Amino acid sequence: MTERELAEQVVELVRRSAGPGAHAEATVSRKDLALTRFANSFIHQNVAGSSVEVRLRVHVDGRTATGSGSLTSPDGLRELVERTLVAARLCPPDPAWPGLTPPTPMPSAPAADEATAYAEPDERAARVRAFVDAAGGLETAGFCRTSQEFAAFANTAGHTAYGRMVEAAMDGIARTGGVDGVARLAADRLADLDGAVLGAQAAAKARAGVDPVELPPGRYEVVFEPAAVADLLQNLSYWGFNGKAYAERKSFAELGAAQFDPAVTLVDDPLAGSGLPFDIEGTPRGALPLVTAGTTTGVAHDRRTAAAVGGTSTGHASGESPTFGPFPVNIRLLPATAHAHTTGPERAGGEVTGPVADPDTAALVAGVRRGLLVSDLWYTRVLDPKALTVTGLTRNGVWLVEDGVVTRAVRNLRFTQAYPRALAPGAVLGLGRVPVRQPARTEPVWWSTPPLHLASWNFTGNASG
Template identity: 30%
Template sequence: MSIMTEAEAKTILDKVIALSTADECIAELSGTIDGNIRFALNNVSTSGVISNTDLSVRVAFGKRVGSASINEFSDAALARVVKRAEDLARLAPENPEFMPAVQRQTYRATDTFSAATAAITPEDRAEVARASIAPCKAQGLIAAGFLNDSQSFVAFANSNGNFGYQRATDMDYTCTVRTEDGRGSGWVARNLQDASRFNVDNDIQIAMRKASASADAQALEPGKYTVILEPAAAAGLISFMFNFFDARSADEGRSFLSKAGGGNKIGEQVFDPRVNVYADPRHPEAPALPWDGDGLPRDRFVMIENGVVTNLRSSRYWAEKQGRPAMAQPGNLIMEGGTKSTSDLVRETQRGILVTRTWYIRMVDPQTVLLTGLTRDGTFYIENGELKYPLKNFRFNESPVIMLNNIDELGRSVRMGDGGSTMMIPAMRLRDFTFTSLSDAV
């Protein structure tokens, strides 16, 4: 019962709404079937399928809100979960930032479902593991990775007559390949909605080449260098910065987008003119659900245009308080790039450093979005358009705001997954990227 049809979901939600005696009621059903396989030391370690379906109910008496959830759907169970939510609401203090449920909305479906991904079998997952492990064994390398595929549905309704239903799929693959002596490491990741576009044979070769090439890494003095960040290396830094694209934190002086004298930097040139970032639920490579968590319809939402900050996200409460129209919270992040691959950027670089991956990223200064983190799984010195030798990994201290003002060239944008959020991020060649120390990790 993990994946309900629209009719099945609506029947349950209608019952929940009818059972409530509160001033308003919002009910949401969600279900997932997650398949996975994990391998390490060139052997499969775990595999399985997890399925789950949940119902959450939120009710309000005035500004007093209560919520409860359950994973059974008999009439008696539905009555219990509604009563529990209402009992909690009567006990709750008033929420000064309470916003009522949205009125009936019209949603335009987005292409979030792939039959190929939903049809993945345990045998398919086993074949991915075999295709990852076998070539590594043949070359004396050691593979460790994880494949997760998911199909899901979400449906919601409220006492104002609003209703939505949609299915979605997602697939994530990561693999780390090490040399037998542990001195070389390579990595590859792939996030897709449509599994028919996945080619494990090509992807594993990327990780294997980097693992073999990254042994015998040499130390390079920390400092400022021209770098090429592969999309995966750039994604963690860029996504961190967009956590601050919030109107309230900017208006209240808590963000790098706050103005010294009050207000925010909407309309100001903050980045290089080549920086264009937006959200679009109908993007063909990274579709998102057509509504946000409040049930507002999503549409194209431009955040940066030609380096100028054009919009910041606002909660419904903050939008109303500031007299602004409410806009749905974005469901993806699209950063436009160019047409060149990472390899093309390398070939056109006289001297620089190629970074495969960044990790363990932490905030240093929220006001400038200064971040610190480490490189890993393949860092190389570039000379005359070639990867000359592997480098020991670095710790970096860098702000994505500064990065996006030091652009030399942007490559082709690639789909990346980040904790359930989908992004399109380009490879980047950047000037004066700051490495502060060396790391012995590979």
């Protein structure tokens, strides 16, 4: 049976077992993932797999329970329904039950790229080969992946939905003398991933990172490349624009307040790239403005958190939202000019020879009096969720910039920084013109951002401590 038929069958089984007074919603998703991994400059793993998940939520006699499984046989579906209904009878009453999504028109999603959805292993291998060759003998490692997801939804209110998403992504490093350079890109089409361009960028960064100097801790002006900005967007999403955190007053977000620099506009926009047109409650998804010219304008909600604040769901229900809360997963930081939307980095002419791989970043670096160019952030952990104070480390390349010129590689630094404060009014000195889509560890999560020039970033430690 198709995903749509399976979802409808699960709902019908609930009707038969629990009667007409039962409320139920079912989501069936099938994910196909193909992954080509490489290390020590050769492919060591090529895997492909397909998984199916059936998720059921029921509300019976004022009590709510959720169950899931991967068995789609008639017996498997009946067992899922039976144990979920048993769980509902054992649960405490749920007075905050938000009800089911009524029949609602679905938005049109971008057409999936069939060549990407059914890409052969040698197509991914060719991009790995190009990455390795472009690194010019440096040790390389990383992956190239293609994925697709089919999802269907049905509930006892008569609402149904169906969607599909396809994504390609590449993430690789080049290494020399213990120094790594990185390049990443996600796209709707495998054809938009150029392994040679990414490999050349990673290798140039690695070569430019040798013999680093140690700088003292302190506040530095910074230019963050898209990979580093992606960490800002991810933490702002999970902890700040989270509807549960907002409803419980644990988020920094204040709707209508000018909390960010006027240069900052953030939009959660799943249909601008790989994303499904509905969430697991069947709510349609579309562009959600989070920050408009510096003013906080929205947070992500599922039906439960929306009801708690007297709003409506924004289509961000997920398997994590009942506990952690609903959060955006496809944020775009809009570039300096609205017309400059592209699917990948602008390419500099000629050979890439230094840490600045594109003219977009170079233009921001040219405006730095004395500061740092940062490729990537990692191992970031939230210290204060309300202020969104985060600690973490730089990674894959840091360079000193003096009078607009990259002068020396710098050893990695630890930072402790309130992310909203770093983006506050007057703190953003510049934005690039070209957004670069960054892949996350799991699909279909991605962050689209240009490079970013900030007035101050608080580095609290160096290699010595």
